[in-house]
Amino acid sequence: MFRSVCFFIIVNVASGANIFAIFSTPSISHQVVFQPIWRELSLRGHKVTVVTPNPLKDPTLTNLTEIDVSHSYSIFSLQAFIDNSHFLPHQQMKLAVDYFIKPIFESQLNYPDVMKILKDNNSHFDLVISEMFCAPAYGFAYKFNAPWVGMLSLPDMSTASMAVGNPLHPVLNPDSMLGYGRRLSFWERLISTYSQIRYTLRYDYEIMPELDRIARKYFGDDMPYLGDIEKNVSIILTTHNFITSKPKPTVPALIEIGNVHLKKNVKLPQDLQKELDKATNGVIYFSLGSNVKSANISSQLRNVIISSFAELPYTILWKWETDHLPGKPDNVITRKWLPQEAVLAHPNVKAFITQGGLQSMEEAIYYRKPLIGMPFFADQMKNVRSIAEHGIGVALNTDTLTKEKLKSAILEVVNDKKYKEKISELSDLMWDQPMSGLDTAIWWIEYVIRHKGAKHLRSPLLDLPLYQYLLLDVLAFVFGVIATTLGLLYAAYIYTKPVIQGVVGKNKVKSN
Ligand SMILES: *[C@@H]1O[C@H](CO)[C@@H](O)[C@H](O)[C@H]1NC(C)=O
Ligand SMILES: *[C@@H]1O[C@H](CO)[C@@H](O)[C@H](O)[C@H]1NC(C)=O
Ligand SMILES: *[C@@H]1O[C@H](CO)[C@@H](O)[C@H](O)[C@H]1NC(C)=O
Numbered sequence: 001m002f003r004s005v006c007f008f009i010i011v012n013v014a015s016g017a018n019i020f021a022i023f024s025t026p027s028i029s030h031q032v033v034f035q036p037i038w039r040e041l042s043l044r045g046h047k048v049t050v051v052t053p054n055p056l057k058d059p060t061l062t063n064l065t066e067i068d069v070s071h072s073y074s075i076f077s078l079q080a081f082i083d084n085s086h087f088l089p090h091q092q093m094k095l096a097v098d099y100f101i102k103p104i105f106e107s108q109l110n111y112p113d114v115m116k117i118l119k120d121n122n123s124h125f126d127l128v129i130s131e132m133f134c135a136p137a138y139g140f141a142y143k144f145n146a147p148w149v150g151m152l153s154l155p156d157m158s159t160a161s162m163a164v165g166n167p168l169h170p171v172l173n174p175d176s177m178l179g180y181g182r183r184l185s186f187w188e189r190l191i192s193t194y195s196q197i198r199y200t201l202r203y204d205y206e207i208m209p210e211l212d213r214i215a216r217k218y219f220g221d222d223m224p225y226l227g228d229i230e231k232n233v234s235i236i237l238t239t240h241n242f243i244t245s246k247p248k249p250t251v252p253a254l255i256e257i258g259n260v261h262l263k264k265n266v267k268l269p270q271d272l273q274k275e276l277d278k279a280t281n282g283v284i285y286f287s288l289g290s291n292v293k294s295a296n297i298s299s300q301l302r303n304v305i306i307s308s309f310a311e312l313p314y315t316i317l318w319k320w321e322t323d324h325l326p327g328k329p330d331n332v333i334t335r336k337w338l339p340q341e342a343v344l345a346h347p348n349v350k351a352f353i354t355q356g357g358l359q360s361m362e363e364a365i366y367y368r369k370p371l372i373g374m375p376f377f378a379d380q381m382k383n384v385r386s387i388a389e390h391g392i393g394v395a396l397n398t399d400t401l402t403k404e405k406l407k408s409a410i411l412e413v414v415n416d417k418k419y420k421e422k423i424s425e426l427s428d429l430m431w432d433q434p435m436s437g438l439d440t441a442i443w444w445i446e447y448v449i450r451h452k453g454a455k456h457l458r459s460p461l462l463d464l465p466l467y468q469y470l471l472l473d474v475l476a477f478v479f480g481v482i483a484t485t486l487g488l489l490y491a492a493y494i495y496t497k498p499v500i501q502g503v504v505g506k507n508k509v510k511s512n
């Protein structure tokens with residue numbers, strides 16, 4: 001009886017929670033990962049309020065309140081990140097603070113509907129969910145005095161590991177912004193080590209204090225230090241697959257989810273369906289994703305691509321965002337927007353030329369289409385390296401791309417069966433999992449609601465001084481003992497040497 005009452009109460013609490021979520025990043029490739037989660041939470045009877053630049057606007061979701069901050073798209077430009085893709089992770093983080101986190105966060109918090117919730121002394125929430133990227137938003141956890149869950153649409157972000165006390169290792173799991181592959185050369189190991197130390201110090205001593213000042217403007221001076229709120233996160237859900245990220249040890253509070261955004265039953269518009277059905281010689285699908293506009297790549301690169309496409313015996317379907325593609329060859333079809341999953345599902349599509357976004361790669365693997373990678377920035381370099389390392393396609397470098405290189409890469413990927421076989425094999429592996437990414441995410445979020453946080457999962461690393469973690473005191477002691485012992489032995493030798501020599505000398509004299 002007691003048990004069933006407890007069970008009832010627990011289930012009840014978890015099924016009717018009041019959830020506040022803020023997913024700040026104006027980028028569809030981030031938002032598509034979060035959308036299914038807030039949708040599903042609302043369908044399971046939670047009352048969800050979400051701040052997002054990409055609301056679902058689905059009137060059947062009656063438990064969902066979406067605050068549309070799509071104006072954020074006009075505030076920020078990716079160009080600074082694309083131009084500085086060679087920056088080390090700590091420099092990119094600083095860039096993100098100046099060009100992205102600060103302006104986006106402030107504009108979203110000044111948005112009237114968000115302001116209203118912030119100023120309302122009666123607003124009450126049981127849980128806060130925040131994208132792990134936009135740190136000042138963690139202040140909502142303080143404002144509502146609620147446990148909070150972090151979400152990330154990127155794998156391997158160092159700040160997420162640092163927040164839950166997951167050990168970072170510069171060689172086993174280098175920061176994804178470094179773009180390194182599975183095996184690091186000596187110089188890469190050296191740079192990764194430097195980069196990690198620099199990143200940690202800069203984040204803790206320069207960036208976090210700055211973010212704390214920004215958050216304080218909105219949440220008030222009574223707020224605990226933002227860095228402490230960050231480390232108070234209950235769990236972090238991070239998108240992951242074993243193809244773009246190496247397997248790594250994770251603390252229980254760092255939960256890897258994958259393939260959350262896949263819809264699976266997307267239909268092609270009729271005109272496109274006809275075009276693709278007709279193209280029995282094969283279709284190459286070319287899209288640089290939602291962040292990099294192919295209408296915005298350099299004209300030199302565009303000409304290389306166009307001249308190469310013109311010589312191929314295939315139909316090319318190109319996601320091109322303006323009305324006119326200058327010099328468009330006859331075998332090229334352009335569309336401003338494409339239902340990517342439906343395109344990849346079409347049997348005539350033979351290969352996918354991608355910028356290497358995580359979601360695009362997951363879709364390609366699901367629909368078993370071999371890849372040609374053409375990276376521009378952020379984690380794309382690393383993802384594209386993993387295409388080649390896993391043998392599911394060919395990696396290209398946009399800086400040194402020529403007509404011949406692109407053409408031969410496409411011909412190779414279409415004609416050599418090994419790429420298709422390998423990606424099919426990996427597809428089978430990726431789907432053989434105990435629970436879908438979405439179910440895993442929802443289960444853990446409700447777990448945090450049921451237990452009002454997850455303090456028991458807190459990694460001991462978060463409360464350990466760095467010198468203890470690095471064993472500096474232990475090593476100092478051991479080396480001290482060894483040095484003292486050796487020193488004493490040496491001193492003993494020096495002091496006893498004349499005596500021994502004297503004795504030996506006397507004996508020698510005697511025997512003579
Ligand atoms: C809304 O939540 C209630 C429980 O609070 C649930 O019974 C209902 O199915 C939910 N409706 C929708 C459309 O999700
Ligand atoms: C909320 O509380 C603060 C201080 O606790 C007060 O200054 C403010 O006027 C209150 N706001 C409303 C809308 O009641
Ligand atoms: C950590 O979270 C708990 C409740 O979830 C809260 O009571 C506490 O004040 C938080 N501490 C910090 C530093 O945010």
Ligand SMILES: *[C@@H]1O[C@H](CO)[C@@H](O)[C@H](O)[C@H]1NC(C)=O
Pocket residue numbers: 077079293295296
């Ligand atoms: C390309 O990028 C530049 C620089 O950021 C921008 O001014 C321009 O509007 C972009 N063009 C298109 C077609 O997106």
